[in-house]
Amino acid sequence: MITSTRRALLSGAGAWSAAGLLAGKWSGPAEAWEPQVLRIPELIDARREGQSVALQVQRGETSFFPNRQTSTLGYNGSHLGPTLRLHSGDETEMVVTNQLQEDTTVHWHGLIIPGPADGGPHQLIRPGSTWRPRLKVKQPAATLMYHSHVHGSTAEQVYAGLAGVLLVADDAERALGLPSEYGLDDLPLVLQDRIFDQGRLVYPNNHMAMMLGVRGDTILVNGTVQPVARVPGRLVRLRLVNASNARIYDLSFTDERSFHWIASDGGLLERPVELRSLRLAPGERAELLVDFSDGRAVTLETEPDGNHPMMGMMGMMQGAADSSRRHTVLRFVPASRGNAAQRPVPDRLVAIEHVDAASAVRRRRLVLTMGMGMRGRGRGSMGGGMMGGGMMGGGMMGGGMMGGEMGGRMGDMMAHGIDGRAFDMNRVDQRVRLGDVETWEVSGEMMAHPIHVHGVQFEVLSRGGRRPDVRDQGLRDTVLVQEPVELLVRFTQPTLDHPFMYHCHILEHEDNGMMGQFAVV
Template structure:
């Protein structure tokens, strides 16, 4: 057993003891009533080309009825919860007008989009209440499923939890020629998977020491904001675009009848060829595209195994979902409809990729995501908040908590580097803005199957080597790198780099 795994188990055991001691809000153990399956909500599509490459988003508060007769206070883009799917096209320049009607500061980060630092939507691109931000986004990257969400300093976790997130799709001609399923909302589905906490049908915001230590977790799974969801799909090959929009939960997705998923795209775009998988892991901030064959016209349910990163007692009786005999929870039911057909064939090849060449790297840097055991003693200070420009100082990277006024690293535009990243106490989803990378090694050995492809987010615990190239300037505003457990990010586990 690795030392990282041992540290995580020790931390989880301590978490369970704290829950047993009553430090968790025992009132939250009440489960909402059982509900019948309900139609999956599919976010409306805003295609930039159809709108003259001009998109408009309003960030707003709202009331959302997740369960009949119970309304929850939420946030959304152009609606009460989540936002529309934005589709942009490679080679275009897209103007986005974002108006902040929240009554508090916010930002909109284009997670996975390669744009200069001052257009990235991180903490430095703050949008004050009543103000607007009008970036023009140059889209110069291959087709991919991306993610947009709040990244406001110190409030990212709460705003994303409340609903400030959406799907961003990049399309291009090369992908179009592959004849992949592409009828939006029919055989091409965006699926934002989230866990949220409900009591008596209303969504609550968990707080307390355990929330800050392990991230906000819920007793109810939502897909596109829909609990107990069911999707009607054609009885043929269907494309699913998974987005992990949870604050902290990692999923291990599979189908209850054992049918395979053919993984076709990582965070930054298509793989070289489809990869048949019985189960696919998805950490916070990660995306994955898969093809699933429903031509047998049989119903199937997407399920998830328990989160190995969760503290003990976080599942089971604390979940409103009834797990099956092996502890898996239902995520989304599928009902194939119409005649069985195979009009879209599973491709054998996708896009060619050059092999990664670490010999081109001009520098190696090391990063450790710090989560010391002493953090438990500092939770009171964490809940009292951060000092000006910085965080609480409990979590950090390389011994330093995030500070908006400090640029931690300087890189040269055009350079290739190797970053070695490791984590304390538990596995951490590590996200880097402004660049894509390839995983060279994990724990001193070859990468896992799931590590392949171009990435912007990757799970780290044992040391993971990343080969990255810097193509986007960050002279006017820096890029972030951070843990994508959003409570860790908000409380110091973040750094920033600029370009020289």
């Protein structure tokens, strides 16, 4: 949905003339089409809805390319979901109805709430049923996300469209005067990569993709292929959400312009950080301020994703690896030249309440371990579920070579895991005390793994035994583990018999065992 304010901007000044937005060649897959207007998700503000927000989880048909439709999933629509805005200090009832033919969940990724409302694998929403969690917001302004988290099918359901942006707003953020016109100078940008065959969405259900995570050759932003955003000629706020299954983005502008990074997963930083590139792993979010007052069109690109251990084998399996070329992410075309001084970048943002590392009462060590990625994944949607049949169905895991009891035993032996153990819904791996602070040392095998921890925020204390990089600052719930990282974690929310998850956010790794759970008591 395009808002009325944004529609008015797009209709003026010859916004879509061939000499303007559509000029120039675009890199992309062989079936690439002309650039398309960036879709802006509908904004649902909880206060305007009387603190009761309804989400319908549904199946639909989506046209990513003209005159070509494909089966997708979405919230309140055929693909992806609306942007939800909650307010710090408020309590909002979410009314989530599952209209699918399979189980799903909705995880409020980055929201610090008790276990029963978290939306992890234990909070299943059966077909035809409704889940009504109450979300009490006790954290500052931030860009979060929401997505499916049903164990064994998370990767497939998110790939098909079950993801959206979740915003938290507060008075401190409003007082800063940051760009705040939703869809105009305050843009939610859901980054994903997908594989298409003649316009049809394809999920590669092969060994290598399951082992290393699915990477597509087509970049989408808000579900738009080759998107173009018409922006005002002034400071614009970009809210980046990496909702890809496995791709790590290394983002920069083609003219090498600088920008200001102002927020991490957990919200605003203490001060803006001027950068020329930004890395964003799956599950991470970041907010940027970009100055478009020069009136020049510019493209946001990403470097190739080299996160895999076996370069020579990658090209043999569809969806397992990236090519060597850069990818176009999003082209920006300012409406006109402007005056950057009209809205300067603030010198200071917010004060962050840091936790004293000396207050940690325990140190835990976690190792993200790689198997062959072939664990039996239950009734996943590729084998007769949501997108079964044709290129999206069947496959080795759906009743073929690995089907049946024998396949299940073999698959578990080949699973990914944490500390050498594959995820078990009936096993609590860690127990912590409510209010405690702990140090978690996390390392990984074979490739970089983004670890996400539910129900908490943490700070990065060290990386590879050294002080963390400037890009590691701020509060986080997800961090890329390329070398051992040391995290300072504070546990403020009880699990109440509904454990929190910690897992690799390469979704195929998560589904195939690289996940654990912890109780806060």
